[in-house]
Amino acid sequence: MTTSIVCLIExxxxxxxxxxGKGGTGKTTVATNLAKYLSENRKVVLVDLxxxxxxxxxxxxxxxxxxxxxxxxxxxxxxxxxxxxxxCQSVCNFNAIMKLGENIMVFPELCHSCYACSExxxxxxxxxxxxxxxxxxxxxxxxxxxxxxxxxxxxEQAVPLIAQTLDYVDEMYSDDYLKLxxxxxxxxxxxxxxxxxxxxxxxxxEPTPFGLxxxxxAVETMRELKKPMAxxxxxxxxxxxxxxxxxxxxxxxxxxxxxxxxxxxELYSQGKLIYPHVPEFKAELLKAADYCKHLVKEx
Amino acid sequence: xxxxxxxxGKGGTGKTSLTASFAMLAGQTAVIADCDVDAADMHLLLKPExxxxxxxxxxxxxxxxxxxxxxxxxxxxICRFNAIDNSTGQYLxxxxxxxxxxxxxxxxPVGAIEMIEQNVGKCYISKTKADNKMVHAGLKIGxxxxxxxxxxxxxxxxxxxxxxxxxxIIVDGSPGIGCPVVSSLSGADFxxxxxxxxxxxxxxxxxxxxxxxxxxxxxxCIINKADLNEKVSKDIEKFLADNEIIHLxxxxxxxxxxTAMTKGQTIVEDKTSPITASIEQCxxxxxxILEK
Numbered sequence: 229m230t231t232s233i234v235c236l237i238e239x240x241x242x243x244x245x246x247x248x249g250k251g252g253t254g255k256t257t258v259a260t261n262l263a264k265y266l267s268e269n270r271k272v273v274l275v276d277l278x279x280x281x282x283x284x285x286x287x288x289x290x291x292x293x294x295x296x297x298x299x300x301x302x303x304x305x306x307x308x309x310x311x312x313x314x315x316c317q318s319v320c321n322f323n324a325i326m327k328l329g330e331n332i333m334v335f336p337e338l339c340h341s342c343y344a345c346s347e348x349x350x351x352x353x354x355x356x357x358x359x360x361x362x363x364x365x366x367x368x369x370x371x372x373x374x375x376x377x378x379x380x381x382x383x384e385q386a387v388p389l390i391a392q393t394l395d396y397v398d399e400m401y402s403d404d405y406l407k408l409x410x411x412x413x414x415x416x417x418x419x420x421x422x423x424x425x426x427x428x429x430x431x432x433x434e435p436t437p438f439g440l441x442x443x444x445x446a447v448e449t450m451r452e453l454k455k456p457m458a459x460x461x462x463x464x465x466x467x468x469x470x471x472x473x474x475x476x477x478x479x480x481x482x483x484x485x486x487x488x489x490x491x492x493x494e495l496y497s498q499g500k501l502i503y504p505h506v507p508e509f510k511a512e513l514l515k516a517a518d519y520c521k522h523l524v525k526e527x
Numbered sequence: 528x529x530x531x532x533x534x535x536g537k538g539g540t541g542k543t544s545l546t547a548s549f550a551m552l553a554g555q556t557a558v559i560a561d562c563d564v565d566a567a568d569m570h571l572l573l574k575p576e577x578x579x580x581x582x583x584x585x586x587x588x589x590x591x592x593x594x595x596x597x598x599x600x601x602x603x604x605i606c607r608f609n610a611i612d613n614s615t616g617q618y619l620x621x622x623x624x625x626x627x628x629x630x631x632x633x634x635x636p637v638g639a640i641e642m643i644e645q646n647v648g649k650c651y652i653s654k655t656k657a658d659n660k661m662v663h664a665g666l667k668i669g670x671x672x673x674x675x676x677x678x679x680x681x682x683x684x685x686x687x688x689x690x691x692x693x694x695x696i697i698v699d700g701s702p703g704i705g706c707p708v709v710s711s712l713s714g715a716d717f718x719x720x721x722x723x724x725x726x727x728x729x730x731x732x733x734x735x736x737x738x739x740x741x742x743x744x745x746x747x748c749i750i751n752k753a754d755l756n757e758k759v760s761k762d763i764e765k766f767l768a769d770n771e772i773i774h775l776x777x778x779x780x781x782x783x784x785x786t787a788m789t790k791g792q793t794i795v796e797d798k799t800s801p802i803t804a805s806i807e808q809c810x811x812x813x814x815x816i817l818e819k
Binding site: 321379386412416452494497 | 536537538539540543565566568571586587605607608623626627628629630633634642666668669670671674701702703704705706707709723724725726727728730731734735737738741752755756759780782785788789791
């Protein structure tokens with residue numbers, strides 16, 4: 229057992245983020261199958277934080293518990309007392325507010341909701357108002373809780389929606405729930421937001437040069453965040469053995485190898501969970517589930 | 528000069544493998560731009576040799592001068608991003624949380640906070656094995672991918688194509704629908720969607736198409752792994768027809784994409800593969816579409 233896992237023993241809550249550098253490696257497959265399987269025996273909530281392209285919900289048919297519009301705050305110009313001093317424009321680092329002639333224009337999609345223009349305005353002419361950025365939905369899938377958010381098309385920033393979705397989950401689900409996050413792909417701000425609160429990271433990769441290259445970036449990102457992690461290989465059997473070699477050198481546990489099968493891809497294409505249909509897949513899922521139980525027990 | 532942007536919404540549909548194949552087929556007529564700066568993989572297939580590199584700075588982050596700080600805590604109070612921590616007894620900024628808004632700098636009564644420009648990565652110009660120039664980038668770990676590095680890559684690619692009189696810019700776009708994709712799309716003449724017939728493939732295609740529609744860019748679509756699910760494939764074809772997206776080609780579910788990748792090759796380098804002929808035909812069709 230690695231020292232990083234030992235550190236976890238002292239923690240109480242358990243949040244596991246399922247991430248990957250490269251998109252399309254099987255993050256959602258792992259998240260949905262693992263969450264559903266674990267929920268047969270304990271309290272689990274799965275949270276889809278890939279708000280730009282959320283897919284977990286496509287694989288889980290449950291009953292709708294809640295649907296909620298999600299808002300971010302943007303400044304709204306009230307002309308009455310405005311002296312057109314231009315302070316708002318000068319303090320905005322995102323070019324989201326501009327003085328044009330006798331008017332103050334706000335560009336909501338560029339606004340980061342920092343409140344600087346609003347609170348530094350000498351005449352309080354820019355109160356912050358809510359603007360819809362997406363939709364949160366909550367389902368119950370038999371025993372499994374599921375929360376997912378979807379960013380509205382044209383909204384460019386995923387981070388505020390990810391942050392608010394996590395706040396919602398923390399408010400609605402007590403600490404005795406195992407929380408699984410389906411994180412967005414990549415290594416930049418949305419991934420950081422989705423993982424910085426997690427206790428442990430499962431990195432899903434495929435044993436190919438693209439998979440390895442992007443996994444290395446994800447490993448570096450998680451090290452930067454000081455997160456303990458383990459790797460899950462999907463489509464095992466295709467490609468080469470470089471991912472295994474890398475994990476061995478870096479001392480990262482590989483906790484499951486999901487087999488490469490056309491039949492699995494076909495089930496996925498239909499929006500079905502895999503483990504009820506493919507014993508070889510289920511055998512590997514059990515390993516991942518055992519690893520989770522082990523982590524939680526140590527908590 | 529025509530700019531073609533290849534995107535997919537969902538990851539793992541074969542976008543980069545196909546973009547690199549087009550780069551091989553276009554050879555000297557094109558400049559290649561890898562705008563998937565978060566997970567740039569095209570260099571693994573095109574083996575670029577760097578001819579130029581440059582640091583890229585974008586955005587700012589707050590730094591507190593401890594000698595000037597009077598510990599009033601105003602900065603922490605107004606920060607909406609929880610980026611200022613004083614658990615160590617000093618007010619310190621977490622770079623990972625700092626959004627670079629600069630509000631703290633304006634509110635600090637003693638001028639102890641300075642906004643420092645951030646080095647977010649590197650931008651490269653290289654020559655590929657297909658004898659074309661490629662502009663690509665490496666984003667620093669955890670850096671803010673605001674789309675500015677993507678814009679820089681595109682700008683350099685355009686400048687290079689203009690200077691050398693190239694016919695095409697072939698752009699590998701980013702996944703998702705957020706700022707990096709919006710940045711990838713700006714100025715494009717044509718968008719190629721690469722999708723797969725899965726519930727998530729069609730879902731993500733529909734979303735990213737809505738975005739492309741906002742920009743009013745004409746588009747075409749390649750259905751990769753088309754035989755994986757014929758029902759969803761038909762649904763995608765219907766979606767394409769309903770939205771006047773040109774159906775460029777169907778490619779089969781075939782592991783030779785991965786075999787080629789493992790050898791550091793694009794699929795079109797295997798002249799015996801039937802897929803090579805399909806992609807070559809697709810590239811010819813694309814060129815004709817772009818001339819219209």
